[in-house]
Amino acid sequence: MAKSKPPVFIGLDLGGTDLKYGLVNSDGKILISKKIRAKISEGQKVLVEQLRAATRELLSIAAEKKWRALRIGIGSPGAVNFETGKVVGNSPNIPGWEGVNLKNSLRISGIPTFADNDANCVALAELIFGAAKNSKSALCVTIGTGIGGGLVLDGKVYRGSSYSAGEIGHTALVFEGKPCACGNRGCLEKYASVSALMENASKQGFDSVRALTDAAKGGDTAAAALIAEQAAYLGAGLASAVNLVNPEKMILGGGFVDVYPPFLKLVEEEIRKRVFPAALLKLQVVKAKLGNEAGLVGAAFLGSK
Ligand SMILES: [Zn+2]
Incomplete structure (x- = not known):
């Protein structure tokens, strides 16, 4: 019987300077991790396209490694409506970011997609794997x-x-x-x-x-x-x-x-x-x-x- 493909999860962490993105396994271990300068000053459209490109890159790495990507998630500065994925409050770190729908922007291949405030992502990671466990x-x-x-x-x-x-x-x-x-x-x-x-x-x-x-x-x-x-x-x-x-x-x-x-x-x-x-x-x-x-x-x- 063929071994089933190991599951991986796609994470993007958008900051005021850098975009970190990677593939994480079920134990919270980062398997692939990348960091690039986020195109903050080039406007909403360019930045969204950068996030999509990063997601596509991770999806193709997962496919190449024969891993199964089960979820896509992004943490962003500003208040993010967790249900709709829309940035509802502006962040001084990313001018003009309010109104972007992160969930829809990253929904590329039918994989369940989520978006939240970056500090909430930190709290979630500490809750599942870290000091708040x-x-x-x-x-x-x-x-x-x-x-x-x-x-x-x-x-x-x-x-x-x-x-x-x-x-x-x-x-x-x-x-x-x-x-x-x-x-x-x-x-x-x-x-x-x-x-x-x-x-x-x-x-x-x-x-x-x-x-x-x-x-x-x-x-x-x-x-x-x-x-x-x-x-x-x-x-x-x-x-x-x-x-x-x-x-x-x-x-x-x-x-x-x-x-x-x-x-x-x-x-x-x-x-x-x-x-x-x-x-x-x-x-x-x-x-x-x-x-x-x-x-x-x-x-x-x-x-x-
Ligand atoms: Zn203040």
Whole structure:
């Protein structure tokens, strides 16, 4: 009897800079992974065509390898209607993206197709394979250029009444604070993202994340103070989320958490200092498990849970 073709899942992770896409197996292992510069500035049509081309490329790789592609999923910045696949809210990262129907755009060969917000894909990947596995409630926060958030409630990704849940990065932290690309002022990500940190750090002569974290590890008090301040802002913002949701897990991801391990503890201390005691009884503050690949893996598993 002929062996049946092993199933694979297609995932696309569209970011503000790059498009990552690949084939993932049933265990969440990435079999094929590619990264190209996303054609953000060339307009909606060109970008959609780039996504279609990436999908077709993966379909032909799967056919060549004699794998059976069972699903196509894409994670995108902005609010995405999970039912229709339409981008319903603009993202400052991709101007003019609102209104695109990602599900229809990628439905190329009759394979079931799904689309969601990128941070929700990260939360889904952590829920199925990572730090939120077996958790009923968790908040997955990714700290990078901005701050992304995905919420798990009752063991499922919670998308909200209009697909905008989890946008913790745009919580108002400082009344009348720094202007944000979202149009508001004083958003958490203007104070606690890696971009915000480096904006302050560059004024003190640290010209890269590596230079800053190396200095802090080597005992430079100015470098350590800059990072501690960022961690305090982040902890304060996340404390509000913990008070609201009372999650089992607060999961922190993004390259910076790996580059500077003490950061996690600093954020946790600030959260614990500020949160209602009852909300701390079961709270664990942990590092994301899937790293940079979470968005791609989560996209490939959209529609599975
Ligand atoms: Zn904002």
